[in-house]
Amino acid sequence: MPGDGGFARVIDVLPEMLAALGETGLMVLITVPIAIVVAVPAGVLMWVARPGGLRPAPRLYLVVNATVNLVRSFPFLVLLIAMIPITRLIVGTSVGTLAVTVPLAVNAVAYLSRFVEQNLLQVSPGVIEAATAMGASKRRTIWSVLLVEARPALAGSVTIMIVSFISYSAIAGLVGGGGIGDFAIRYGYYRYETAVMITAVLVMIALVQLIQLAGTLTVRRLDKRL
Amino acid sequence: MITLTGVTKRFTGPDGPLTAVDNVDLHVPRGSVQGVIGFSGAGKSTLIRMINLLERPDTGSVLVDGEELTTLDEESLRRRRTKIGMVFQQFNLLENLTAGQNVELALRVAGLPKAVRAARVAEALAVVDLADRAGSYPSKLSGGQKQRVAIARALANEPSVLLCDEPTSAVDPRTTITVLRYLKEINERLGITIVLVTHEMNVVKAIADDVAVMEDGKVVEHLRLDGSPLQPRTEISRFLLDDELRLGPTDVAAAKEARRAG
Ligand SMILES: Nc1ncnc2c1ncn2[C@@H]1O[C@H](COP(=O)(O)OP(=O)(O)OP(=O)(O)O)[C@@H](O)[C@H]1O
Ligand SMILES: [Mg+2]
Numbered sequence: 001m002p003g004d005g006g007f008a009r010v011i012d013v014l015p016e017m018l019a020a021l022g023e024t025g026l027m028v029l030i031t032v033p034i035a036i037v038v039a040v041p042a043g044v045l046m047w048v049a050r051p052g053g054l055r056p057a058p059r060l061y062l063v064v065n066a067t068v069n070l071v072r073s074f075p076f077l078v079l080l081i082a083m084i085p086i087t088r089l090i091v092g093t094s095v096g097t098l099a100v101t102v103p104l105a106v107n108a109v110a111y112l113s114r115f116v117e118q119n120l121l122q123v124s125p126g127v128i129e130a131a132t133a134m135g136a137s138k139r140r141t142i143w144s145v146l147l148v149e150a151r152p153a154l155a156g157s158v159t160i161m162i163v164s165f166i167s168y169s170a171i172a173g174l175v176g177g178g179g180i181g182d183f184a185i186r187y188g189y190y191r192y193e194t195a196v197m198i199t200a201v202l203v204m205i206a207l208v209q210l211i212q213l214a215g216t217l218t219v220r221r222l223d224k225r226l
Numbered sequence: 227m228i229t230l231t232g233v234t235k236r237f238t239g240p241d242g243p244l245t246a247v248d249n250v251d252l253h254v255p256r257g258s259v260q261g262v263i264g265f266s267g268a269g270k271s272t273l274i275r276m277i278n279l280l281e282r283p284d285t286g287s288v289l290v291d292g293e294e295l296t297t298l299d300e301e302s303l304r305r306r307r308t309k310i311g312m313v314f315q316q317f318n319l320l321e322n323l324t325a326g327q328n329v330e331l332a333l334r335v336a337g338l339p340k341a342v343r344a345a346r347v348a349e350a351l352a353v354v355d356l357a358d359r360a361g362s363y364p365s366k367l368s369g370g371q372k373q374r375v376a377i378a379r380a381l382a383n384e385p386s387v388l389l390c391d392e393p394t395s396a397v398d399p400r401t402t403i404t405v406l407r408y409l410k411e412i413n414e415r416l417g418i419t420i421v422l423v424t425h426e427m428n429v430v431k432a433i434a435d436d437v438a439v440m441e442d443g444k445v446v447e448h449l450r451l452d453g454s455p456l457q458p459r460t461e462i463s464r465f466l467l468d469d470e471l472r473l474g475p476t477d478v479a480a481a482k483e484a485r486r487a488g
Binding site: 127129130131132133137149151222223224225 | 278280304305306307308310312314316318319320321322323331332334335336363364365379389
């Protein structure tokens, strides 16, 4: 009988919980690389094309900027639903873990692009100018100066993205995306198994702490300013 | 050798258009040290930045070692710039690279093969006596050391010209002397032509052969520093040569004086 299992139930549902954790892992593993591969160039593009940038292209900047804002203005649940036709087109179905990675990735790309742009804007204009004075090409300036100086901040942004991602992936459960967040909602909200839900939440807390710790250590290793 | 002829640069400032550099001619003979002095906003930085085209003049010609820079295409200008070193007030080193890597960056930009870079880095750092700090990150160096690394970086590609925009304005007086000594040595030993922008007369007096005094975008006077007594013709030169800080009476003092009189 659901709802009064107590913590003994946790043992029963352990395999299911591990499977859910695996689904979260899969979502992260697919989405994070996509987000990085798309968002870093997008952020660099905005930085280069912005008015007063390395190679200003006002219209291109406007388009990328507006697109990023557009995606970010959707509440994630709405984005998830609005994207169903596109998701179906890409993975053939709109339900399941794989399907959910599509809106998750789009969301992550939009957020991370903006973070990357902000990180790049923090790089000292003097250093960029020194590169130009040295005779560095634009490509060289981006690769060997801009991204080198922004590296620690970029690692911080990726960490923030992964953490907020775990929370978004819980909403993805509504379309059968699975994952640990979805697991917590199913047991806590639909089946009143409070103990199971609490355990799942504890697992998520530990997960987030771990990711943040790894992120902070990475930033500290990359940052040579102190 | 640098020859600027009729260079003008206009900007759109907050209160409409302004002429930062106004029809300036400047000739800097090979191997000499040219000082540029003036108050804030006189156009010194804009002028020196036009020599390597960080700022493109609206009109006029920029000749460096006989080559006109304003008509070069992007790639040629890029290659030309590797032979014009530049040093900045805020050093502008990459914080995430070591001193050695910062110097090496200039060599990578110039396309030098890896095999020869290490020796050139050591050589450039040795000029400023920092060979032993190659592995240090800028955050572990003092202001003076950072500026010396920046000088080494600017020298790495064996430039004919070194542009210095207020290289001593962010360091203390004793460090100023150290930095100027290195610049002087570089000029004398390597024969590199130096342009040095500052607002301190003592800095240019220490090393320049000639000082261009700027005001409102124009070079209003040249002061020759050949040992003969200086004879400033303009008000601004006299002010800059006067190293005493005359504050003049404050409003409070003036009010007191008025009360006593009335
Ligand atoms: N990119 C720019 N856009 C607009 N105005 C500019 C720009 N660069 C310089 N100016 C203006 O041109 C004038 C000359 O500036 P410049 O930086 O050359 O002066 P400076 O003599 O180097 O002053 P300082 O001693 O403060 O460094 C100033 O009025 C400045 O505000
Ligand atoms: Mg200046």
